[in-house]
Amino acid sequence: MTQLTDVLIVGAGISGINAAYRIRQARPDLTVTILEARDTMAGTWDLFRYPGVRSDSDIFTLAFPFRPWQGRDAIVGGEEIREYVLRTARETGIDQLIRYGTRVTSADWNSAEGRWHVDGYSARFLVLCTGYYDYENPHDPEIPGTSDFAGEIVHPQLWPEDLDYTGRRVVVVGSGATAVTVVPAMAGRAEHVTMLQRTPTYVLARPRRDVVANALRKLLPAGTAHRVARAKNILGQWLLYRLCRRYPDRMRALLRKGVVATTGSAEIADRDFAPPYAPWDQRLCIAPDGDLFTAIRNGSASVVTASIDRFVPEGVRLEDGRVLPADLVVTATGLRLKLLGGIDVRRDGAPVDLSETVTWHGTMLSGLPNLAVCIGYINLSWTVRADMTARLIARILGHLGEAGMDVVEPVAPADLGELAPFMDMQSGYLRRSAHLMPRAAGHYPWSIRQDVMADARATNHADLTDGLCWSKVSQGVRA
Structure with a gap:
């Protein structure tokens, strides 16, 4: 039997819980249902269990704006984030809205009914909070010779619970946020950890604790202190x-100076932490308290910048002929993009090509009525953008009720000019799927600029009449 709901949210991670809170806050008269494919909430923060898993964003910007963070640290581990998400959902009653073990595979908009039909559910409005990567299948760089290797190969996204790396020689392949996290976390127990990278990444040492935020919490009520700390950190990240975009050479020099100071070596800075691209062409990585640089300096970890030839029985052979001995290889080689959770989105039975849609304020897609997509920032804390989107969705739902309308649809004009992927950054996982993405123009409302x-x-302050077409299903009246 088809289950009816006013608003159907897909995904019970930070985005889904945040969206449910904002929608219920604005429209308590609407029924809200959250579908989650897994058997628990928290999304990324429940899935990833590799050593040291944490956020690159400070917790004051990653946390929900409506629930103050009470911990001491600003750069927080995955388990603490997971517990925070669970507590928030329980205390707000949002946990009662979640239907676990419900994987959404298809969604079809029925124009005659003005409803989405989604795997046994029928909803007036659909909100996709599925993130943007494939939970089951991480990116595989397909390094030759895996069957020849005598050791063990694991990907951080599929980390075995019983993996013991004590006293083992570890090679971590990759240089992104995951590798920068895993290497110092494993260095304390492994015999030695080598970060093997083809191309360096910019890494910035940052204090694990925010002394200003902690001082504010002693002087101000918890909610006020959280809001001030959040605003301060959003401004700082922005x-x-x-500065990186406007003065790349100066910022490159400043970042280099930091690496030299923390590793004690200009040679290491120039060889292993000097990318060929400008700062923030790809995401800048964070090392809490400079932990990666500390591990390099004390000799428990090292960095090798070279290209891989293949696996050999004793380890990884490089193109220059060197062999890095390894008992365990961690392929921190990135994510595989899965837009809208891989859901087969249709309109009146006809498949929709997402690359032919245009984003409206990064929240709705042209040609898809009563559908919103929640994608966080890729150059700032995810939640900052996710909450901006959730509040806009709540406004749209409020206007539907106030205007007595049933349907809202973005209709893109024909003269938008040059379009680009709506997540336009040079990171490998984004470049690999750029051709599949919805498009964005260079101006609002058909834009999302990654500029908070x-x-x-x-x-x-979006004008809800600019680019949106409002109508009633029964009478065909448009506003």
């Missing part, structure tokens, strides 16, 4: 990003 100040001005 300024760092803007510009996006906030445009999105928080």
Whole structure:
């Protein structure tokens, strides 16, 4: 039997729980249902269990704006984040809205009914909070010779619970946020950890604790202190990003100076932490308290910048002929993109090509009525953008009720000019799937700029008549 609901949210991670809270806050009269494919909530923070798993974003910007963070650290481990998400869902009653073990495979908009039909559910409005990567299948670089290797190969996304790396020689393949996290976390127990990278990444040492935020919490009520600390850190991250984009050479020199200071070696800085691209062409990685640099300096870890030839029985052979001995290889080689959770999205039975849609304020897609997509920032904390999107969705739902309308659909004009992928950054996992993404123009409302100040001005004050077509199903009246 088909189950009816007003709003159907797919995904019970940070985005889904945040969206449910904002929607119920604005429209308590609507029924809200959350579908989650796994048997627990928290999404990424329940899935990833590799050593040291943490967020690259500070917790004051990653946390829900409506629930203050009470811990001491600002850079927080995955388990703490997971517990925080679970507590928030329980205390707000959102945990009662979740239907676990329900994997969504298809969603079809029925124009005659003005409803989405989603694997046994029928909803007036659909919100996809599925993230943007494949939970089951990480990116496989397909390094030759895996069957020849005498040791063990694991991917951080599929980390075995019983894996013991004590006293083992470990090679971590990759240089992104996961590798930068795993290497110092494993260095304390392994015999030695080598980070093997083809191309360096910019890494910034950052204090694990936010002394200003902790001081604010002694002086102000918890909610006020959280909001001030959040605003401070959003501004700081935005300024760092803007400085990197505007003054790349100066920021490159400043980042190099930090690496030299923490590793004690200009040679290491120039060989292993000097990418060929400008800062923030790809995501900047964070080393809490400089833990990666500390491990390099004390000799428990090292970095090798070279290309891989193949696996050999004793380890990894490089193109220059060197062999890195290994008992365990960790392939921290990135994610595989899965847009909208891999859901087969249709309109009146006809499949929709997402690459032919255009984003409206990063929240809705042209040609898809009553559907919203929640994608966080890739150059800032995920939750900052996710909450901006959730509040806009709540406004849209509020206007549907106030105007007595049933349907809202973004209709993109024909003269938008040059379009680009709506997540436009040079990171490998984004480049590999750029051709599949919805498009974005260079101006609002058909844009998402990865610029929190510009996006906030445009999105928080979005004109709901600009680019959106409102109608009633029964009478065909448009507004």
